[in-house]
Amino acid sequence: MTPSRHPSQAVLAEYASGALRSPFATVVAAHLEYCPGCRGDVARLEAVGFTLLGELPPTAMAVGRLAQAMAALDGPSPPSQAQAPTAERVEFGPEQVAPGMGVRRAPDGDNGELLYLLRLPAGRQLLLHGHQGVEFTTVLAGAYRDGDEVYAAGDFCELDSSVDHQPQVVSGRDCICVIASEKPMRMDTPLGRSIQDLTGI
Numbered sequence: 384m385t386p387s388r389h390p391s392q393a394v395l396a397e398y399a400s401g402a403l404r405s406p407f408a409t410v411v412a413a414h415l416e417y418c419p420g421c422r423g424d425v426a427r428l429e430a431v432g433f434t435l436l437g438e439l440p441p442t443a444m445a446v447g448r449l450a451q452a453m454a455a456l457d458g459p460s461p462p463s464q465a466q467a468p469t470a471e472r473v474e475f476g477p478e479q480v481a482p483g484m485g486v487r488r489a490p491d492g493d494n495g496e497l498l499y500l501l502r503l504p505a506g507r508q509l510l511l512h513g514h515q516g517v518e519f520t521t522v523l524a525g526a527y528r529d530g531d532e533v534y535a536a537g538d539f540c541e542l543d544s545s546v547d548h549q550p551q552v553v554s555g556r557d558c559i560c561v562i563a564s565e566k567p568m569r570m571d572t573p574l575g576r577s578i579q580d581l582t583g584i
């Protein structure tokens with residue numbers, strides 16, 4: 384199914400020009416995997432850049448960036464060899480404050496940006512939280528509801544620090560997202576902060 388929520392043209396232009404910081408580019412690249420429409424837009428934007436700047440052929444640029452993105456998600460841990468990012472799951476310790484929740488982080492970006500996979504079980508709702516700066520999300524599997532909007536596989540979401548929200552998984556299966564953010568979430572409760580201490584997000 385084709386995604387219904389896409390990056391803005393401004394974001395796609397930044398992506399195509401190579402100006403988008405790498406963790407954010409990874410999340411856009413994940414959306415492009417699902418979205419022929421945005422792939423077409425990026426190819427056109429890259430072709431313009433190629434014409435203007437005489438840079439690498441557009442296709443080579445796109446393929447290189449995606450390979451980079453997937454390598455970033457492989458990350459240094461866990462020790463087992465490269466698996467599909469969506470299949471990975473990080474277990475919490477014996478004190479499970481959030482049963483079934485999984486977080487897998489890639490190395491931080493150059494400016495401390497976070498890039499991680501988040502897995503939440505069916506029906507789970509995140510604690511109310513805010514953001515510190517921009518956050519990009521692409522859904523890889525399952526679906527979640529945020530207010531009146533539902534985001535399903537391939538859908539892209541951009542938020543900024545003005546948004547406080549409490550997304551809930553609405554699919555009958557786990558929801559897995561790849562997320563880039565400038566800084567960890569803003570948690571206002573002790574429980575929220577203790578989950579944050581465990582997960583680093």
Ligand SMILES: [Zn+2]
Pocket residue numbers: 386388389390414418420421422
């Ligand atoms: Zn799209």
